[in-house]
Amino acid sequence: MIGRTLSARITWWSVVWCAIVLLVFTMIYTVSFHARSVQSYKHVLQLEMATLLGQGVDKLVEQDDSSNWERYAAVTDSAVRLTDNRGNVLFQITSPSFSSARINQIANSVASGLDAGASGQSGTQTRWNQSYQWHDEKGTHHAIVASRQVSFQNGTSGTLQVFSLTDELAKETWWTFEWLTALDVLILALFAFGMRWFTQRGLRPLNLLMEGIQEVEWNQSPRLNLHRVPGEVESLQQSINQLLDRIDQGVQEQNRFIADASHELRTPLAIIAGHANLLRRWGRENVRVWEPAVRNINSEVARLQKLVNQLLLLAKLEEAPQRRVEGLTSADIQALFAQLRQDAAVLRPDLDIVVRVHMTSQARAFMDEDDLHQVLVVLIDNALRHTQEGRVELAAHGDEGMVRFTVSDTGEGMHPDVVPHVFDRFYRADAARASSRGSGLGLAICKQIVESYQGKIYLRSKPGRGTTVIVRMPMQEPVGLEHLVPGPPHAPGTEHKEIPIDESRRTAYPDAIEH
Template sequence: MSIRLRLTLWYSSILAVTLLVFGIALYTFFSYKMNTDLRNELVIQAQEVNKGIRGYGVFFTLPDLREFKSAGIYLQSISIQGQIKRSTNLRSNLPYSEAAIALVLKGEDAFETIKVNQESNLLMYYSPLVLEGSLVGVLQVATTLDDMEQFLHNLWLVLIVIGLLTIFLAASAGWFLSRKALQPIENVIEAAGAVEKSADLSKRIDYDGPLDEIGRLTDTINGMLSRIEAMYTELDEAYRAQRRFVSDASHELRTPLTTIRGNVDLLEKVWKSTALQSGYENDSGGRLIQEGNVELSLEAMHDIASEAERMSRLVNDLLSLARADAGFAMNKEPVEMKPLVEEVLRRAQFLPRNAEWAAGDLGVLEGVQINGNKDYLQQLLFILIENAFKYTEQGHVTLDALQAGGQIGLRVSDTGIGMDKDEIPYIFERFYRADPSRGKKAGTGLGLSIAKWIIDAHGGSIEVKTRKDEGTTFTVWLPILGSLSYPG
């Protein structure tokens, strides 16, 4: 619920309660006032009748009501002997209450409301009838309540209509005024939304109103945006410099490493040839070969070549990640998945490994195409397969495929050392190495980071299932060409 609606409901509710209390008070006042006036009028009429009564002993006559100018007043007397006399404006006797009669005969007066038909009520006043100082009967003075009840009914209707109309007009005016009052806040929200959508921190909120709470809020947000823009600019420049450094360093290191590896391979071949010609053999202890005054060690040359190769892999990985950080957009085209996976299966059998290598069911790949980059997809699979070989000393590693929800899944499973489930959220971070048992294996800790980048670039996802000392399964889901759904 918006602030505008809450404000409108609040003051509309307050106004409604105020009008309700005022209406009830006004209705109660008029009801009490009119009822009191009628009672006073009946008492006065009774007193006038007592003054104008004529007769002797128990015989008396009632005066003409026109003498009192009270056409709406009805009179009736009941003598002690039970004789009833009524005024000329009555067609029939007035009803009466035995309890009220008994009360008057004791010297007291009483009021009573009597319903004479379905639509009319009478207010009745009982008064002692005294002639020459003696109680000769009971005097009933009555009047109808129709006029008073009709007036109160109309008053109640008028109060309801006026109250509802007032609440409606007040709510409409309040809705309009609250919208006008809260418009600067709407401007703040729209400006903030524009900054969020466009990521343009140079935008500011326009405000030309008074320096009230909203004005100060606008100034505060604009100041905050300025500071965020400055900090973001500094961070972005530092990040770009870092990306440039990594990219440039990777490019620069590739050339000397390639040269080192090439020369080491050449020297190793030359020295092996020289050793054979001189009658020397290379044993596992790294036996020395002497030619002139130079002592060469084949074991040392192997170490240099191995480290150079490892550095080359690291440089290539860093270069791939630098491209990813720089927003590199790989070229994509429709790729047949079955030939791609079969090529990976063929080449993977030549990788260094101790585990058995086997292919699972690949039938679902028949005729399946995805929009992707063939080289990067092969690199993705080789990263997962090499990891499986690395951490599986015995057992087997398999690659199979499955399909679900418009996506194709490539699953690499091993029976290796596995990992703790708590490590799964971190394995795609750069340079992350799991527990010490995995740290004993050679590697840069960048392979899975590169794999995750390739998967994200293809709009896919990856699932990891693992159990300590039992193995790990990586399942890569890629959308089939023309489908953007995800597995359920």
């Protein structure tokens, strides 16, 4: 399980970090303990040297009986040596650990360093040497040496040295290190066990989540449904369920698209195949068969080409990034509406085509003119085809930082169950609409174009009272495309162009263009 692997990794790296911390603490404590112990040894040697100096170095030279000092050296395991400036031994006390030969060896080893360090120094300063060690059958021994320059009454000088063995100090230091190391191992074992238990218990909700995901993956469960889990896991569960919902929705839309596209392609292909068979059988000898067959084949090929072009356009709109446009002013929109009105009047001269533009002269609609033309052509074409009598109204209004385009008709309208699906690809409401030559992609293309400019498109319709399609696009000032400037719909200085219409028809459809 992933949760268990993560638990092992967390435990491992936590134990490694704890081991490093404990090791550093052990080293620091051991070094500190050794330093404190050395200071204690130095303090004892300083007291011993002060006792010797308190007796007077000249009296030490004159002593014939040194039995008291020998007993003291035997108890403290230290040795004393007094020499003149020529290196002649004037007074010396040995011990079991420091024979005369060993004392001479140690003194000769540290003499050069002491002489160099003593030059120019005060006679009251003690010099230390802790680096001397030797080996014998009993093991390795370490010694600390305290040296101090002294002056005699005859005007000469010498050196007083006290030698002390530090083997016990080394043993105590090593024992302290071993004891702390054993304690560290015990602490690490307890820490690793505790971390393993806590991480497994803490990651248990994550393991449950992974098991739920695997059940969903193998279709054993439709969605994750974990109970009594932490808030973070609950939030993650909701996000995963929402993602699965979107995936299912996308798969369903893809399957529906494939089915609809296959259906749309099957009909013209069947027509082309039928007419081709007629041509193959009778076309060579019968002109009456040849001419309508070729005409119908050309018509269906044109329909297929249009359908393919629309599908390619949808794919291009989904992948293309947002473009930089200069926007459309009120004058641009008025000119575009005039052209659309003329084209619509040619197609349906029996309908009233009404155009309204109500925008500030400084405002711009954030949209390319060709794209807006393509959207409005589709909307007006739908309005013309589904309006038997009455009017079609095309309007543009400034509306709280947006430009609202509306295409309204007084046609047959749509049932409320149909309205939520009109922007789906290949969707056509009923048999009457499905009998038309459209592909069901026009409104889907309009929606994709509008949303590529961060706009919105929606539709309102009532059976028998017509349909209104509303397109809301960002409105901008000409100083730049990055700033949206709200414009009141009836601000002073606005331009208003309106073609009079029959008021009786307005009252018959009062809410078609209201937002």
